Amino acid sequence: MYENILRHPGPTPIPKRVELAMNHNIMSHRSAEFVALYHETINKVKPIFGTKEDVLLLPSGGTAALEAAAVNTVAKGEDVVVITVGAFGDYFVSICERYGFNVHKLEKSWGEACTAQDLAHFLVGLPPIKAVFMTYNETSTGILNPVDELAKVVHEHTDALVIVDGVSCIGGVEAKMDDWGIDILVTGSQKSMMLPPGLSFVALNQRAWQVIEANQTEAYYLHLLSYREWAKQGMTPNTPTVTLIYGLREVCKLIEEEGGIAQSAARHTLMRDMTRAAMKALNIPLLAEDAYASPTITAIKAPQGIEISTLLAHLKQHYHIDFAGGLGSLQGHIFRFGHMGYCFPSDVLQAVSLIEAALQDLHYTFTPGAGVIAAQEVFLAAHK
Known part of the structure; x- marks a missing residue:
């Protein structure tokens, strides 16, 4: 298992x-x-x-x-x-x-x-x-x-x-x-x-x-x-x-x-920016505006033509990655990508690549690799 x-x-x-x-x-x-x-x-x-x-x-x-x-x-x-x-x-x-x-x-x-x-x-x-x-x-x-x-x-x-x-x-x-x-x-x-x-x-x-x-x-x-x-x-x-x-x-x-809480916060902010850039590159809408977006969790709306429940089940069953669904009135309308705590930019790149794989399986139209490239560009820019 x-x-x-x-x-x-x-x-x-x-x-x-x-x-x-x-x-x-x-x-x-x-x-x-x-x-x-x-x-x-x-x-x-x-x-x-x-x-x-x-x-x-x-x-x-x-x-x-x-x-x-x-x-x-x-x-x-x-x-x-x-x-x-x-x-x-x-x-x-x-x-x-x-x-x-x-x-x-x-x-x-x-x-x-x-x-x-x-x-x-x-x-x-x-x-x-x-x-x-x-x-x-x-x-x-x-x-x-x-x-x-x-x-x-x-x-x-x-x-x-x-x-x-x-x-x-x-x-x-x-x-x-x-x-x-x-x-x-x-x-x-x-x-x-x-x-x-x-x-x-x-x-x-x-x-x-x-x-x-x-x-x-x-x-x-x-x-x-x-x-x-x-x-x-x-x-x-x-x-x-x-x-x-x-x-x-x-x-x-x-x-x-790591360098104290300021450095930990910087890592979380970077992971947020990587995640949001990836979703935008895949034309997947986000719930929160950039100005108030959380560094620890990103709420992502359903890709056009795909049910959230179908996407999450496919990701878990076939790619062994587990995201959270929406709560309350947002149930079925968003999924939640947690990038907090023991999580690093490499984990974000891994998760984005698996989301892309599932999207291809479910026949979502996008340029393969677009999300990973966008996230990677944010990461590289932060380390110049």
């Missing part, structure tokens, strides 16, 4: 070095050895978030971290703004509504980004807002919101916290949490962080902690004040994912060896 090449937007491939690190002998999460591992790893993680503040590790998927960010900062009946540009922005809406927050939803069409002007206009006339929730990288559409600009608008017009979902991009884009005025930044392990699912991250500044301390949350497992107190000791309040923390330390070393 052949192993499929995973080009999903998560989970993503895991480097062999990280796999080997996770094979380390298990140890007690209350031992001195674990405390040393915890402190070392957290110090290595902070530059990836662009912060000198607290970064907490939760033994959970990213959704739990999003929920923790919400339930620890906002009380029932308080007003919040949620910016949604796709399926994962809608996650924040659902979480906030479940806890009884008064949600003001700034909704953009799927495939569009939220601009600073959109947000400034939306905030006019609203009651006092406790928090503004936004998605940095919208996985369902391949949109990268300008969270630096959005955070500035929030601080200019309100006293609200800026809470950002960075699940599908942290590790693959630059994040300057402290400089941009982001109060809480969340991500998960299984995307650009090059780990299996099961570990999430919540980075918080002192402004966020002041709000959390004043908020009487009902959370128990997701009680962030408890995580903060245990973190001072180099531990977590509940049993952590010890093996993933071993792996996380190795991921941080890989990013350091």
Whole structure:
């Protein structure tokens, strides 16, 4: 049985070095050895978030971290703004509504980004807002919101916290949490962080902690004040994912060896540009505009005359490469090419060549090799 090449937007491939690190002998999460591992790893993680503040590790998927960010900062009946540009922005809406927050939803069409002007206009006339929730990288559409600009608008017009979902991009884009005025930044392990699912991250500044301390949350497992107190000791309040923390330390070393998060972000931007150039050369439409296109995932529309489901099934069955389909209203209309984490320009060239092979099999009219050549030209131009 052949192993499929995973080009999903998560989970993503895991480097062999990280796999080997996770094979380390298990140890007690209350031992001195674990405390040393915890402190070392957290110090290595902070530059990836662009912060000198607290970064907490939760033994959970990213959704739990999003929920923790919400339930620890906002009380029932308080007003919040949620910016949604796709399926994962809608996650924040659902979480906030479940806890009884008064949600003001700034909704953009799927495939569009939220601009600073959109947000400034939306905030006019609203009651006092406790928090503004936004998605940095919208996985369902391949949109990268300008969270630096959005955070500035929030601080200019309100006293609200800026809470950002960075699940599908942290590790693959630059994040300057402290400089941009982001109060809480969340991500998960299984995307650009090059780990299996099961570990999430919540980075918080002192402004966020002041709000959390004043908020009487009902959370128990997701009680962030408890995580903060245990973190001072180099531990977590509940049993952590010890093996993933071993792996996380190795991921941080890989990013350091590459040249830091700026270089990792540059690699992801290059892969985005290669992918988009290839699709344009093949006359296959893209969902997002160039200005707001994600460096970690590209949403690609159906080639003329070919069903998305047929193309994806053919690619997986005959060429052993696995892409993701669309979500929600985009199901059957797009497929999603994940180029994040443990992915390199050579992987993009491989994937494009296999897409071309499948297109020829399905009798799509194009110049063979056009996509590969376009992607290769972008790559070569970046290395001149």
